[in-house]
Amino acid sequence: MSGARTLQVLLALGGMIAWAVQFTIIYGVTSTLCGRGWADATIFGIGIVPLTILTTTLATLSAAAILLAVSLREDRRLRIRPASATDSFLSHAGVLINGFSLVAILWNGVPAFILPACA
16 A cells, blocks of 8 residues: 555544544543542542543544544645545545544533432
8 A cells, every 4th residue: 555545544544543543542541540449539520530531622622623624635636636436435435434433423422411420
């Protein structure tokens, strides 16, 4: 795989990578803190579990939004200039995957503020 093609694939899959990072951190930290009995700890008056979930969600949401913006820019560029079928596919896939990743990241982050941490 050439360097340009590798970047295209990473751009297309970047949102899912951000979601996987968020998922791993959220569930890893929550299960560790709940298992050790530290879920009631607070930082700046906010519970440590919701704070971790909030910061992780915001960071990964930002990364996925940036990747979506880059994917949209690349898609517009390829519509103006003729491109190969593979380039067009990766461009469209990147827009869809990064857009759906934003929804998935929100879907994982929002329940932290609705449900108790160690339910």
